[in-house]
Amino acid sequence: xxxxxxNRRAIVPLSIFLLVLLTLSLSATVKQEHLETAKExxxxxxxxxxxxxxxxxxxxxxxxxxxxxxxxxxxxxxxVEEEEVVLPPRPSATxxxxxxxSLNSRPASSKLTKLQLETLANWNTSLPLTRPQLLSxxxxxxxxxxxxxxxxxxxxxxxxxxxxxxxxxxxxxxxxVLPETVWARGCAVEEEDCTKNALKFYSNRNQHEEELGSxxxxxxxxWQLPLSYFLDLPHxxxxxxxxxxxxxxxxxxxxLSTTVKIHPSGHFYPENYVPDWQDERKLSIFxxxxxxxxxxxxxxxxxxxxxxxxxxxxxKELKEMxxxxxxxxxxxxxxxxxxxxxxEDGEWDLPKGAAEARAMLKSWGVGEVFGFSExxxxxxxxxxxxxxxxxxxxxxxxxxxxxxxxxxxxxxxGALHDQRPPxxxxxxxxxxxxxxxxxxxxxxxxxxxxDLGRQLQNQMxxxxxxxxxxxxxxxxxxxxxxxxxxxxxxxxxxxxxxQKVKAARAVLRDRFPEEEWSLDTDPFYLATDEADPxxxxxxxxxxxxxxxILNPPSKPQPFAHPSYAFTxxxxxxxxxxxxxxxxxLGSKMSSTSGGVVVMREAMLAEAEREEGWGWxxxxxxxxxxxxxxx
Numbered sequence: 135x136x137x138x139x140x141n142r143r144a145i146v147p148l149s150i151f152l153l154v155l156l157t158l159s160l161s162a163t164v165k166q167e168h169l170e171t172a173k174e175x176x177x178x179x180x181x182x183x184x185x186x187x188x189x190x191x192x193x194x195x196x197x198x199x200x201x202x203x204x205x206x207x208x209x210x211x212x213x214v215e216e217e218e219v220v221l222p223p224r225p226s227a228t229x230x231x232x233x234x235x236s237l238n239s240r241p242a243s244s245k246l247t248k249l250q251l252e253t254l255a256n257w258n259t260s261l262p263l264t265r266p267q268l269l270s271x272x273x274x275x276x277x278x279x280x281x282x283x284x285x286x287x288x289x290x291x292x293x294x295x296x297x298x299x300x301x302x303x304x305x306x307x308x309x310x311v312l313p314e315t316v317w318a319r320g321c322a323v324e325e326e327d328c329t330k331n332a333l334k335f336y337s338n339r340n341q342h343e344e345e346l347g348s349x350x351x352x353x354x355x356x357w358q359l360p361l362s363y364f365l366d367l368p369h370x371x372x373x374x375x376x377x378x379x380x381x382x383x384x385x386x387x388x389x390l391s392t393t394v395k396i397h398p399s400g401h402f403y404p405e406n407y408v409p410d411w412q413d414e415r416k417l418s419i420f421x422x423x424x425x426x427x428x429x430x431x432x433x434x435x436x437x438x439x440x441x442x443x444x445x446x447x448x449x450k451e452l453k454e455m456x457x458x459x460x461x462x463x464x465x466x467x468x469x470x471x472x473x474x475x476x477x478e479d480g481e482w483d484l485p486k487g488a489a490e491a492r493a494m495l496k497s498w499g500v501g502e503v504f505g506f507s508e509x510x511x512x513x514x515x516x517x518x519x520x521x522x523x524x525x526x527x528x529x530x531x532x533x534x535x536x537x538x539x540x541x542x543x544x545x546x547x548g549a550l551h552d553q554r555p556p557x558x559x560x561x562x563x564x565x566x567x568x569x570x571x572x573x574x575x576x577x578x579x580x581x582x583x584x585d586l587g588r589q590l591q592n593q594m595x596x597x598x599x600x601x602x603x604x605x606x607x608x609x610x611x612x613x614x615x616x617x618x619x620x621x622x623x624x625x626x627x628x629x630x631x632x633q634k635v636k637a638a639r640a641v642l643r644d645r646f647p648e649e650e651w652s653l654d655t656d657p658f659y660l661a662t663d664e665a666d667p668x669x670x671x672x673x674x675x676x677x678x679x680x681x682x683i684l685n686p687p688s689k690p691q692p693f694a695h696p697s698y699a700f701t702x703x704x705x706x707x708x709x710x711x712x713x714x715x716x717x718x719l720g721s722k723m724s725s726t727s728g729g730v731v732v733m734r735e736a737m738l739a740e741a742e743r744e745e746g747w748g749w750x751x752x753x754x755x756x757x758x759x760x761x762x763x764x
Contacts, residue, residue, distance in 0.1 A: 268386050271377045272309065278384060279303040281546040283313035283400030286348035289364050289702055290725035292316060294514055294551040296365070297574050298558035300378065304573060305434045305532045308544060313400045314381040316364050317346075318357045320701030322687075325355060331696040332357035334398065347399030351612060358398060363697040364706065366580045373576025381407075402545055418541035420534075422548030425558075430529040431464050432559040433503055434566050437528055449499040452482070453525035456500070465503060465522035465560065471495065492521070501528050503560035504567045513720070513728030514556045516571040517735060522560065531559060575736035579706045582695040587710020590684045594659055594711070597679065602642045602652045604635050605715030606678075607708075608662040608756070609724045618723040620757050624669050631660070631719070632676060634756055638717040641751060652716070659684075659715060661708040661726075681708055709733060722755035 281299050283292060296312055303310035319339075321328035329335040336342050339356035343349045350356070361367070361380055371378050385391045385407060394406055404411040404419070411417045426432055452475075459474045460466055466474070468484075468491060475482035484491040496502060500523045507518035538544055550558040556574070561567040578584065594603050608631055613619040621627040639652040660678035664670060674680060681704060697703045705726060712718055713733035720727030731753060738752075 263383050263386055265386050265389075268379070268383050271371075272379075272387070273377075276377075276387075277306075277308045277541075278311050278379075278543045279306060279308040279546070280311040280381075280384070280402050280543060281550060282402055282548060284348060284549055285317045285346060285398075285400045286350045288319070288725065289316050289706070290729045291551070293577060293729060294556075294725065295549075296577060297514075297556065297570075298550045300374070300573055300577075301434075301557040301559075301570050302531065302546070302550075304374075304376075304569070306534060306539075306544065307532075309377050309379060311384045312361065312365075312367075312378065312380050314361055314396050315358050315398075315400070316361060316702075318359050318700045318702040319350070319354060321355070321357070321699060322701050322704060323699045328357055328699050331699060332359055334358035345398065347397075347401055357700065359697065359700065359702075362580060363700075363703060364579060366578050366584075369578060370576045374573055402547070404543075404545060408543055414537035414541055416541060417543045417545060418537040420538055420544060420546045422546065422550070425531075425546060425550065426554065428464065430527050431501070431503060431524045433528045433530050433562050434559060435530045435532055435562045437501055437503060437562040452498050452500065455482075456523075456525040460525070464526060465505075465508075465524045467508075467520060467522060468492065468495075471500075471523050492523075495523055500525060503528060503562065504564050505555045505560045506567075508555075510722060510728070511553065511555070512723040513725060513731070514551070515728045515731035515735070516556050516567075516574050517731055519564070519567065528560075528562075530562070571735075574732055578733065578736070579710065582697075583703065583706045584710055586685070586698070587707045588714070590681075590707070591711045591714035593684050594657070594679065594715075598652065598656045600650075601656060602639075602646055602650050602716035603656060604638045604642075604652060604658040604717045604719065605712040605730075606631055606635065606658060606660050606719045606756070607712060607721055607724065607727045607730060608660060608664070609721035609726070610662060610664045613721070613723065619721075624664060624666070625672065628669075628673055628676070630756060634719050634754070638719060638754070642717055645751070659711055661705075661712055681711075684711075713737065716752065718753040719756050720753065722757045727755075 279299065279302055281295065281302075283295060287295075292313070296310075299310045299312065302308075315333060317339075318332075325335075325337075335355065335357050336346075337355050338353060339346070339350050340353055367378060367380070379387075381396055381402075382391065385394055385396070388407065388409055390407065390409070397403055397406070404417050408417045455474060456466065456471070460470070463470075468488060472484055472491070475484060484494055492502060503522050503524060505520055505522060506514075506516055507520050510518065533539060534544075557570045561570065579587075594605075597603075608627065610619060610624065610627070614622050619627055620630045635658050636654070639654065639656075643651045655677070657677045657679045660673055660680060662673070662680075664673075670680065674683065685707075698707070709726065709730050710733065712720075712730045714737075718730060718734060720730055734753060
């Protein structure tokens with residue numbers, strides 16, 4: 135047996151050690167209680183329900199994409215009293231809790247070389263890229279895809295074109311080339327001040343139709359602005375994990391940047407931009423009529439083959455019915471097919487179950503493709519997933535045959551977005567559609583626009599004392615003349631807004647604790663292009679908060695960028711504000727509202743989304759508010 139004797143001289147140092155240890159333990163307990171209190175304060179201060187959109191900007195410790203687990207993505211990182219607090223997901227009985235993969239996190243900067251980082255930094259300025267910078271991000275023997283821009287469209291319509299270009303480039307394994315500039319139509323200050331911050335200015339845009347290759351619907355001035363005023367290209371490249379370049383970069387690659395001037399029309403001119411452009415190894419032109427002409431359904435790749443278990447005469451008869459009774463549509467939802475076939479006195483009735491009905495249609499030779507609800511064909515948010523059936527042949531865009539597959543540059547002239555599905559085509563599989571949805575979420579405005587939008591939405595949070603708030607986009611302007619607005623009369627239109635705001639608040643009350651409920655007297659944010667001062671005063675007297683109220687011209691929020699002088703940029707700021715609202719009401723025919731939905735879905739990953747019609751409870755259209763579950 136071994137015994138230990140404690141020397142009397144060791145008792146004093148040991149006592150001191152134990153006292154220090156006890157003090158540290160108590161201090162840690164107090165500090166932990168302080169952090170727990172700080173966490174609760176942070177939750178009430180953060181904009182809800184989207185607390186993770188820009189987490190990478192709040193601290194430098196956000197993990198790289200490869201290191202992010204599904205659980206970690208649900209959290210947010212912020213700072214309270216100079217101490218970093220990592221917040222777990224806030225529990226909610228009504229919000230989905232299933233972890234989803236990260237789609238928005240930036241990769242660790244250590245994965246990029248110093249030259250690549252310099253290149254990305256230059257892309258958010260007006261500095262041109264050098265050839266070494268450009269080549270640092272391009273693969274060996276790169277292939278490019280480029281299409282025309284149409285400058286008479288507003289930016290959000292041009293964004294559709296970006297999305298289509300990115301999608302087609304992804305499908306064909308090429309590098310997308312985006313237009314160099316965007317033309318803005320509105321100035322919020324004196325015209326001369328806007329002109330100082332523009333590349334080019336015309337006092338009457340339609341007098342320059344021949345030069346610009348476009349005609350606007352209305353007369354007025356127009357300013358040519360850099361793409362970097364509208365798009366965060368470095369973020370998009372990080373998000374896609376693939377190069378994206380502007381037309382000036384393409385000319386740098388072709389060694390033409392010092393000898394060729396970019397045409398202001400936004401159209402691609404092969405004879406100017408491509409050396410030896412008539413050589414099929416350098417350039418191939420995929421005509422617009424060849425891409426889409428109504429005699430087939432364009433898809434990314436070939437859909438899975440149908441099990442043709444029925445006789446050929448039955449297949450022929452069924453396809454003829456869909457063609458003759460389908461209203462000229464290329465594709466039909468399952469419910470639309472049911473209605474067409476029910477007219478045959480039960481002879482062609484489909485099983486009640488969706489899976490069984492889809493299998494039967496495929497056995498009859500009806501092709502199935504995947505996309506998004508056609509109810510939103512103008513706003514084009516990649517939302518409300520839908521499968522379609524078609525009596526027409528499907529024609530894949532990839533793989534292409536030579537020379538389209540082998541040429542260095544593939545050029546698609548004309549417009550690809552008007553009256554066509556998001557991404558300019560349908561998808562052969564749900565996973566291909568999800569890939570496109572992911573890519574679109576990387577298209578967002580530059581940092582200074584985003585930062586100001588976040589400042590202003592925090593003001594809305596304070597105006598409601600931290601309660602849930604509603605944001606509305608009420609489109610007027612030319613929508614009134616073409617009957618795209620719910621009401622022609624501006625007062626009646628606003629009455630529709632007030633009714634829908636009330637319904638939206640009821641949805642929020644069903645979702646959140648009583649202390650967070652939106653009150654009927656609370657203000658709501660209103661983005662509108664209505665310019666009549668008397669009407670705007672009427673709106674604000676009924677609790678509407680406008681941009682100039684949150685950011686008055688006489689005392690604006692810090693905004694260190696001259697682009698805010700343009701109303702086109704202010705519209706982007708309002709999109710960011712609306713994207714952070716707890717419930718959003720948009721205009722179904724508006725690309726601006728569609729852009730808000732894309733931002734929201736980028737911030738809050740898809741929730742409770744099923745194959746077929748999905749319903750995101752936190753937004754709806756003014757033109758057709760649907761109660762939850764419908």
